[in-house]
Amino acid sequence: xxxxxxxxxxxxxxxxxxxxxxxxxxxxxxxxxxxxxxxxxxxxxxxxxxxxxxxxxxxxxxxxxxxxxxxxxxxxxxxxxxxxxxxxxxxxxxxxxxxxxxxxxxxxxxxxxxxxxxxxxxxxxxxxxxxxxxxxxxxxxxxxxxxxxxxxxxxxxxxxxxxxxxxxxxxxxxxxxxxxxxxxxxxxxxxxxxxxxxxxxxxxxxxxxxxxxxxxxxxxxxx
Amino acid sequence: xxxxxxxxxxxxxxxxxxxxxxxxxxxxxxxxxxxxxxxxxxxxxxxxxxxxxxxxxxxxxxxxxxxxxxxxxxxxxxxxxxxxxxxxxxxxxxxxxxxxxxxxxxxxxxxxxxxxxxxxxxxxxxxxxxxxxxxxxxxxxxxxxxxxxxxxxxxxxxxxxxxxxxxxxxxxxxxxxxxxxxxxxxxxxxxxxxxxxxxxxxxxxxxxxxxxxxxxxxxxxxx
DNA sequence: GCGAGATGGTACTTTGTGGTACCATGTAAG
DNA sequence: CTTACATGGTACCACAAAGTACCATCTCGC
Numbered sequence: 001x002x003x004x005x006x007x008x009x010x011x012x013x014x015x016x017x018x019x020x021x022x023x024x025x026x027x028x029x030x031x032x033x034x035x036x037x038x039x040x041x042x043x044x045x046x047x048x049x050x051x052x053x054x055x056x057x058x059x060x061x062x063x064x065x066x067x068x069x070x071x072x073x074x075x076x077x078x079x080x081x082x083x084x085x086x087x088x089x090x091x092x093x094x095x096x097x098x099x100x101x102x103x104x105x106x107x108x109x110x111x112x113x114x115x116x117x118x119x120x121x122x123x124x125x126x127x128x129x130x131x132x133x134x135x136x137x138x139x140x141x142x143x144x145x146x147x148x149x150x151x152x153x154x155x156x157x158x159x160x161x162x163x164x165x166x167x168x169x170x171x172x173x174x175x176x177x178x179x180x181x182x183x184x185x186x187x188x189x190x191x192x193x194x195x196x197x198x199x200x201x202x203x204x205x206x207x208x209x210x211x212x213x214x215x216x217x218x219x220x221x222x223x
Numbered sequence: 224x225x226x227x228x229x230x231x232x233x234x235x236x237x238x239x240x241x242x243x244x245x246x247x248x249x250x251x252x253x254x255x256x257x258x259x260x261x262x263x264x265x266x267x268x269x270x271x272x273x274x275x276x277x278x279x280x281x282x283x284x285x286x287x288x289x290x291x292x293x294x295x296x297x298x299x300x301x302x303x304x305x306x307x308x309x310x311x312x313x314x315x316x317x318x319x320x321x322x323x324x325x326x327x328x329x330x331x332x333x334x335x336x337x338x339x340x341x342x343x344x345x346x347x348x349x350x351x352x353x354x355x356x357x358x359x360x361x362x363x364x365x366x367x368x369x370x371x372x373x374x375x376x377x378x379x380x381x382x383x384x385x386x387x388x389x390x391x392x393x394x395x396x397x398x399x400x401x402x403x404x405x406x407x408x409x410x411x412x413x414x415x416x417x418x419x420x421x422x423x424x425x426x427x428x429x430x431x432x433x434x435x436x437x438x439x440x441x442x443x444x445x446x
Numbered sequence: 447g448c449g450a451g452a453t454g455g456t457a458c459t460t461t462g463t464g465g466t467a468c469c470a471t472g473t474a475a476g
Numbered sequence: 477c478t479t480a481c482a483t484g485g486t487a488c489c490a491c492a493a494a495g496t497a498c499c500a501t502c503t504c505g506c
Contacts, residue, residue, distance in 0.1 A: 046357040062484045134269040178410040186405035219442030285454045
């Protein structure tokens with residue numbers, strides 16, 4: 001390995017032009033590179049299962065950068081968790097201002113949710129949250145409340161509006177909302193988390209969403 | 224600790240009756256004790272997160288027993304996985320011979336499934352399967368196919384019978400079965416896996432099952 | 447009783463990994 | 477050009493935990 005590094009040194013010496021692989025990163029670059037490497041490796045091996053050495057090797061830079069940027073492995077995990085949470089959270093909540101008809105709203109919500117959950121970063125987030133139960137229960141719980149919990153609540157409110165207008169007939173709107181979300185997740189989500197299949201294509205998502213909304217709305221229609 | 228053990232020795236000496244804490248285990252006892260300790264600690268700290276020392280300490284016996292019984296930590300994990308799988312599998316499949324009406328069948332299936340999934344060992348199994356993706360994907364995939372996969376298939380067959388009899392109206396019975404299972408899992412399962420709540424009581428399960436089956440069957444009823 | 451095999455307890459070795467210190471080198475300021 | 481600082485690379489340390497060896501002790505068969 002030493003020899004390999006030595007050979008590279010010829011590159012860095014006097015190359016004045018655009019270096020294909022900048023030898024020096026600024027803070028922002030290092031930050032991003034480390035998070036990206038941590039995320040990629042977490043997808044492959046499990047959340048933060050890879051060693052810091054592996055992360056460094058992929059991200060470039062030195063071990064020290066992890067400590068200067070994140071304060072250690074825990075800090076890196078937290079940062080990764082926060083980053084992905086921020087990406088995924090919007091998809092888990094219903095846009096309350098959307099005033100279209102109920103079916104369209106449900107479809108939009110379902111489409112957004114299942115697409116995000118089954119995407120690559122949605123899967124990683126799931127893993128982080130799931131495993132986070134053991135190393136940072138607070139954060140996991142917090143995410144659950146901010147994300148899926150809030151999404152279910154907003155959806156329940158929308159259902160209550162629909163019920164008031166006689167569109168649907170249901171006892172517990174929050175329970176119904178949770179069931180709807182459960183249907184949306186269905187088996188797709190589980191299969192994705194277990195890495196038994198690639199992310200679904202648009203058509204597949206669309207078909208899934210159609211079926212879910214059909215059954216759900218039909219199940220709630222006034223008799 | 225030595226003194227504590229020494230004090231116990233008086234018990235074992237000539238006590239002909241039931242020894243409260245037998246000093247020597249036979250193979251079966253050791254096997255069971257180790258699996259039990261591993262399971263309990265896995266519930267508390269994550270699958271196989273505890274060290275062998277912790278497991279030994281709880282199970283009694285010596286480190287060597289793990290190697291003689293299971294060949295090492297990996298063997299113990301596999302054995303634990305197999306054991307819990309065997310316990311949970313029956314609940315994930317529909318009893319095909321049950322010839323009652325559709326609603327009763329669905330309720331029975333849903334009740335069994337959600338009760339098992341949200342129970343303590345169901346939660347551990349989930350963790351084992353989830354994390355198993357990374358250390359033994361084959362076993363995880365196999366379980367999924369044998370359990371939930373087969374359960375969904377059997378349920379789909381039952382739905383097809385119902386469809387043939389005009390009880391329900393649905394395009395894709397397998398998709399519907401998966402949605403049903405998704406509804407049954409709902410949020411209860413997720414909250415349990417994330418240890419955000421204790422196992423639901425019977426009334427709670429019953430209410431959940433009622434709502435699920437109501438919406439589902441209503442959603443599929445012929446128009 | 448007594449000895450051989452089995453078992454429990456413990457200490458040791460090895461390995462992997464998080465964290466830290468140090469050196470060399472590249473970059474930027476004067 | 478020179479100097480000072482920041483950064484990359486590497487070696488080192490500390491610690492935890494898996495795996496192993498050994499000894500004492502218990503059980504069982506003679």
